[in-house]
Amino acid sequence: GVKGKDLAAAMLHTREAMQLAQQQLSQMDAAMARNQANEGMRREIERKRTWVLQHIDELRADEQAIAKRQDKAGGKSIKGKHLF
Numbered sequence: 790g791v792k793g794k795d796l797a798a799a800m801l802h803t804r805e806a807m808q809l810a811q812q813q814l815s816q817m818d819a820a821m822a823r824n825q826a827n828e829g830m831r832r833e834i835e836r837k838r839t840w841v842l843q844h845i846d847e848l849r850a851d852e853q854a855i856a857k858r859q860d861k862a863g864g865k866s867i868k869g870k871h872l873f
Contacts (some may be wrong), residue, residue, distance in 0.1 A: 793862050800855045807848045813841050 817838045824830040 793859070796855055796859045799851065800859070803848055803852050803855060807845060807852070810841050810845045810848065814838065814845075817841070819847060 817834050821834050821838075824834065834858060
């Protein structure tokens with residue numbers, strides 16, 4: 790089976806990728822604001838933005854799958870659970 794430390798590394802990688810994707814979205818929002826008058830550029834930015842949003846959705850699904858596997862492996866995830 791997959792070892793707990795491998796799941797932890799996968800979770801870290803997934804979260805880092807989500808952070809980078811969020812940064813890309815912010816940059817695209819800024820580019821969109823700069824290019825309001827340029828219809829072609831706006832369409833291109835929107836197309837890329839759609840890809841990034843899709844990627845974020847996939848990463849969220851991966852994150853949930855990893856968390857479930859961590860729970861099954863006995864390394865109970867604290868995230869989303871009450872601490873007191």
